[in-house]
Amino acid sequence: MIDSIFFEHALDLAIDQEQAAADFYTGMAERTGTSGLREIFLGFAKEERAHKAKLEFIKSIGEMKPVSGQLVDLKQSDCLAAIPSSSDLSVRDALIWSMRKEKVAFKLFSAFATLAPNDALRTAFSTLAFEEANHKLRFEIACDDLEESGSES
Numbered sequence: 001m002i003d004s005i006f007f008e009h010a011l012d013l014a015i016d017q018e019q020a021a022a023d024f025y026t027g028m029a030e031r032t033g034t035s036g037l038r039e040i041f042l043g044f045a046k047e048e049r050a051h052k053a054k055l056e057f058i059k060s061i062g063e064m065k066p067v068s069g070q071l072v073d074l075k076q077s078d079c080l081a082a083i084p085s086s087s088d089l090s091v092r093d094a095l096i097w098s099m100r101k102e103k104v105a106f107k108l109f110s111a112f113a114t115l116a117p118n119d120a121l122r123t124a125f126s127t128l129a130f131e132e133a134n135h136k137l138r139f140e141i142a143c144d145d146l147e148e149s150g151s152e153s
Helices: 005-031 035-061 091-115 119-149
Strands: none
Touching: 005 035, 005 091, 035 091, 035 119, 091 119
């Protein structure tokens, strides 16, 4: 059981965001006309589901301890990346939104790593933060490739 209500809610937020992102990427994969982009979006959906599973595992082991008596602001409102409808976006806009989402996830997991009470959790959250930063870079490259090709479908 997680001792800290803060971490429980923060993990729930992160789990929900990972699922929402996976759903969004799956929706974008279904509507894009470019097979390369379809594979990119499907790959990210799979990775976000894997992140969700890691977070659920971290929550289930319950090794989080209260941080301290201090109030810690993770700026969760900054982490609430509103998931737009995939039908409302161009592929370019979806890539830009995806970059922003990955940046938010990076910041969230980096904050978790800083506050983690032990090395195992610190490593787990640092790894997730690194993966999110890598996702952002890959979306930036996909966006550049899209702009170079002149295609938006």
